[in-house]
Amino acid sequence: MAALPIEPRSARVVYRSCSLCEAHCGVGVEIAGSHVCTVRGDPDDALSRGYLCPKAYGLKALQDDPDRLRWPLIREGSEFREASWEEALSLVATRLAAIREAHGPDAIATYLGNPNAHDYAATFYLPVLLRALGTKWRFSATSVDQLPKMVSSALLFGAPLAVPVADIDHTDFLLVLGANPLASNGSLMTAPDFPGRLAALRARGGRLVVVDPRRTETAAIADEHLFIRPGADALFLFSLVHVLFEEKLVRLRALEAITNGVAQVEALAREFAPERTAAASGVGAARVRRLARDFAAAERAACYGRIGTCTQEFGTLASWLVDVVNVLTGNLDRPGGALFPRPAHAPADDRPRKPARVPYARWRSRVRGLPEFGGELPVAALAEEIDSAGDARVRALVTVAGNPVLSTPNAARLAKAIENLDFVVSIDLYRNETTRLADVILPTTTPLERTNYDMVFHGFSVRNHAKWSPAALPRPADARHGWELMLEIGARVNGAKPEQLDEMLFSGLLANALRACPGVDEPAARAKLGGEPGPERLLDLLLRAGPYGDRFDDAAPGLSLAKLQAAEHGVDLGPLSARLPAMLATASGAIELAPELLVADVARLRARIDAHGGGFVLIGRRHLRSNNSWFHNLPPLAKGKERCTLLVHPDDAASLGLAPGDRARVRSRVGAVEAPVEITDTMARGVVSLPHGFGHDAPGAQLAFAAQRPGVNSNLLADETLLDPLSGNAVLNGIPVEITPAA
Ligand SMILES: Nc1nc2c(c(=O)[nH]1)N[C@H]1C(S)=C(S)[C@@H](COP(=O)(O)OP(=O)(O)OC[C@H]3O[C@@H](n4cnc5c(=O)[nH]c(N)nc54)[C@H](O)[C@@H]3O)O[C@H]1N2
Ligand SMILES: Nc1nc2c(c(=O)[nH]1)N[C@H]1C(S)=C(S)[C@@H](COP(=O)(O)OP(=O)(O)OC[C@H]3O[C@@H](n4cnc5c(=O)[nH]c(N)nc54)[C@H](O)[C@@H]3O)O[C@H]1N2
Ligand code: SF4
Ligand SMILES: [Mo]
Numbered sequence: 001m002a003a004l005p006i007e008p009r010s011a012r013v014v015y016r017s018c019s020l021c022e023a024h025c026g027v028g029v030e031i032a033g034s035h036v037c038t039v040r041g042d043p044d045d046a047l048s049r050g051y052l053c054p055k056a057y058g059l060k061a062l063q064d065d066p067d068r069l070r071w072p073l074i075r076e077g078s079e080f081r082e083a084s085w086e087e088a089l090s091l092v093a094t095r096l097a098a099i100r101e102a103h104g105p106d107a108i109a110t111y112l113g114n115p116n117a118h119d120y121a122a123t124f125y126l127p128v129l130l131r132a133l134g135t136k137w138r139f140s141a142t143s144v145d146q147l148p149k150m151v152s153s154a155l156l157f158g159a160p161l162a163v164p165v166a167d168i169d170h171t172d173f174l175l176v177l178g179a180n181p182l183a184s185n186g187s188l189m190t191a192p193d194f195p196g197r198l199a200a201l202r203a204r205g206g207r208l209v210v211v212d213p214r215r216t217e218t219a220a221i222a223d224e225h226l227f228i229r230p231g232a233d234a235l236f237l238f239s240l241v242h243v244l245f246e247e248k249l250v251r252l253r254a255l256e257a258i259t260n261g262v263a264q265v266e267a268l269a270r271e272f273a274p275e276r277t278a279a280a281s282g283v284g285a286a287r288v289r290r291l292a293r294d295f296a297a298a299e300r301a302a303c304y305g306r307i308g309t310c311t312q313e314f315g316t317l318a319s320w321l322v323d324v325v326n327v328l329t330g331n332l333d334r335p336g337g338a339l340f341p342r343p344a345h346a347p348a349d350d351r352p353r354k355p356a357r358v359p360y361a362r363w364r365s366r367v368r369g370l371p372e373f374g375g376e377l378p379v380a381a382l383a384e385e386i387d388s389a390g391d392a393r394v395r396a397l398v399t400v401a402g403n404p405v406l407s408t409p410n411a412a413r414l415a416k417a418i419e420n421l422d423f424v425v426s427i428d429l430y431r432n433e434t435t436r437l438a439d440v441i442l443p444t445t446t447p448l449e450r451t452n453y454d455m456v457f458h459g460f461s462v463r464n465h466a467k468w469s470p471a472a473l474p475r476p477a478d479a480r481h482g483w484e485l486m487l488e489i490g491a492r493v494n495g496a497k498p499e500q501l502d503e504m505l506f507s508g509l510l511a512n513a514l515r516a517c518p519g520v521d522e523p524a525a526r527a528k529l530g531g532e533p534g535p536e537r538l539l540d541l542l543l544r545a546g547p548y549g550d551r552f553d554d555a556a557p558g559l560s561l562a563k564l565q566a567a568e569h570g571v572d573l574g575p576l577s578a579r580l581p582a583m584l585a586t587a588s589g590a591i592e593l594a595p596e597l598l599v600a601d602v603a604r605l606r607a608r609i610d611a612h613g614g615g616f617v618l619i620g621r622r623h624l625r626s627n628n629s630w631f632h633n634l635p636p637l638a639k640g641k642e643r644c645t646l647l648v649h650p651d652d653a654a655s656l657g658l659a660p661g662d663r664a665r666v667r668s669r670v671g672a673v674e675a676p677v678e679i680t681d682t683m684a685r686g687v688v689s690l691p692h693g694f695g696h697d698a699p700g701a702q703l704a705f706a707a708q709r710p711g712v713n714s715n716l717l718a719d720e721t722l723l724d725p726l727s728g729n730a731v732l733n734g735i736p737v738e739i740t741p742a743a
């Protein structure tokens with residue numbers, strides 16, 4: 001969508017970011033009174049320069065949605081009734097405390113959903129809530145998303161969130177696997193106006209190659225598209241690596257001195273000659289060889305993998321090999337390659353911290369023994385942790401901004417398990433497929449009713465950038481912010497006061513931040529930051545102590561929250577630049593290119609070279625006007641052509657006896673659904689696609705518009721026993737299915 005100048009037609013325009021996806025585009029929200037007139041792109045935004053996608057309109061539609069909850073709900077039998085905050089919060093605290101008292105803290109599981117990552121206050125205060133509950137049974141959308149990349153980054157670079165970002169604005173060659181940024185607007189890569197940035201890449205003579213089992217919107221504008229068999233990325237990437245070594249194209253440049261394990265990678269790659277892997281991956285050997293040569297020959301090149309490379313059987317290996325390709329061609333940490341951003345809230349210096357042990361498998365799930373990572377267990381284990389007998393089973397669930405019944409595997413089993421829990425509380429804006437099963441639903445303010453700073457996504461940005469988002473609307477009387485609820489519940493279950501928990505958090509962050517600010521003493525910093533509890537003080541602290549900060553000196557030129565607030569279109573902090581080796585947090589201080597855990601997993605991949613099955617497999621997809629499971633109740637975005645369709649290749653349709661408009665029955669080990677068929681040669685043969693986030697016909701949900709055209713829940717088919725075993729991430733792409741015409 002083109003940038004439009006913003007005319008001051010309405011009472012006022014508030015400049016902020018759209019928090020609906022990782023691109024975090026700058027928007028101008030036109031407000032009259034407490035009504036949102038419209039949302040437009042902000043041409044002066046330092047990063048997005050006016051770009052906006054249609055989904056931004058969701059900010060307004062969400063505001064106007066009559067089904068959005070404004071009051072706490074308490075279950076009574078099969079119905080809900082509105083309740084006061086005091087009644088609802090007191091019930092939540094009493095029940096959680098009683099369950100913890102009777103069965104221990106691990107009887108309470110938590111599930112944190114995706115929108116938390118778009119709310120800086122949640123980033124600060126969710127850890128407070130989790131600590132207050134004291135449970136180790138923590139789950140989140142991470143293990144149906146980017147967990148494999150985090151495991152890989154922890155092993156290679158020493159930090160789970162040290163994810164290199166492709167330098168899209170300066171590269172000459174972008175190799176994309178398992179991502180469709182023309183629909184998703186990019187992920188683990190904040191690049192507003194992805195389409196424009198890709199067009200610019202091609203206009204300056206650069207190349208775009210897309211590897212995907214579907215000829216996606218992104219593949220359609222690429223120089224080259226390679227169909228790949230779902231789950232075969234690690235095989236394909238190992239073959240690229242094989243060719244790099246065999247044809248002497250490996251050139252580490254500056255990384256030579258700081259990389260361990262190169263010879264080991266070379267040895268491992270020997271068995272993955274492209275001629276060996278072609279049958280399993282579906283990518284011909286000649287094309288792999290040519291691609292390896294072209295990538296190595298490019299002046300500046302970057303390999304980027306996303307959802308399709310993570311939510312699959314070899315998610316961690318594929319995520320690792322993406323970085324291996326960048327390292328072996330000397331493109332990591334190099335402009336035009338893949339670099340580590342340096343956000344304004346990060347620690348100021350890259351002094352080698354005490355290398356932390358990789359937070360992996362310190363405990364395991366009760367039933368299947370799946371490993372913890374970073375304090376979390378794989379969500380594919382949640383249902384069995386509830387419904388498998390035993391004293392230590394999960395008895396209560398706290399969900400925050402998540403809809404696991406639509407987003408995690410074996411949805412039918414999970415819904416049944418949640419229904420049978422002793423107590424469920426959901427902090428959420430809707431009574432949806434998950435929260436309808438709760439005993440208490442606590443709504444929060446909407447994105448436009450609260451302030452924000454793109455804490456998570458500034459860390460994955462293609463340019464260093466900082467932006468403050470003021471609230472565009474006043475908070476309605478009696479509405480609560482999510483962070484206030486997190487503090488309040490955390491305090492109440494422990495008989496403490498919210499201000500006490502806030503002070504503990506603040507003091508801890510302050511002590512930590514001041515370690516990087518020699519010469520600043522604590523009382524002076526406290527005086528500058530003021531005594532007002534809440535996220536703004538915490539952000540001010542991080543900004544002032546951060547790499548661009550003013551070190552608590554108002555007269556200094558550096559950043560503070562006040563200065564960021566004054567820059568209503570954001571602050572450009574420059575292009576990404578080299579940060580190695582200083583930021584490496586591995587025990588050796590080097591890049592560990594062949595860590596033991598990954599090397600050990602290669603045997604599983606090797607076994608797949610000759611044992612690739614036939615039969616149909618299911619993959620997912622995203623639509624530009626949708627957002628995971630929670631946008632289908634917004635009429636301006638959800639109307640139009642039916643989207644929950646099964647994409648099938650014409651030859652497959654013919655052999656299955658399916659004609660356009662027919663309905664197909666899709667069956668996996670765990671469930672079956674029926675969906676209308678769309679026949680298209682954009683699909684690879686043997687692969688069918690169904691979007692996730694549909695299935696809005698659950699009894700008890702309150703989603704009137706979505707229910708008119710509910711679609712089916714694709715996670716009724718996702719099998720909770722199919723995992724990337726190393727990370728525990730669910731396999732959501734490459735699920736074996738049988739397809740028949742529906743009766
Ligand atoms: N089959 C399949 N499954 C998938 C995927 C896939 O590609 N295929 N993708 C996976 C991915 S990448 C992700 S991230 C997950 C997402 O999984 P989830 O995070 O579980 O699901 P969402 O659909 O993002 O649900 C967000 C929830 O937050 C609520 N919400 C929205 N805004 C707010 C707010 O401001 N405050 C509060 N308290 N609540 C809010 C919404 O009402 C909704 O209930 O799904 C995963 N599941
Ligand atoms: N409009 C819109 N934008 C979104 C979202 C949304 O729901 N709607 N969700 C947001 C979220 S939470 C996330 S995590 C991001 C995700 O952002 P992306 O990773 O860009 O997500 P997708 O569009 O699902 O693209 C994944 C691609 O992987 C392909 N694929 C499937 N299996 C394989 C495989 O085995 N190998 C390879 N190479 N490819 C495979 C699929 O065909 C698909 O094209 O998008 C975010 N942005
Ligand atoms: S690309 Fe993402 S951040 Fe930008 S307007 Fe669309 S939904 Fe909002
Ligand atoms: Mo995601």
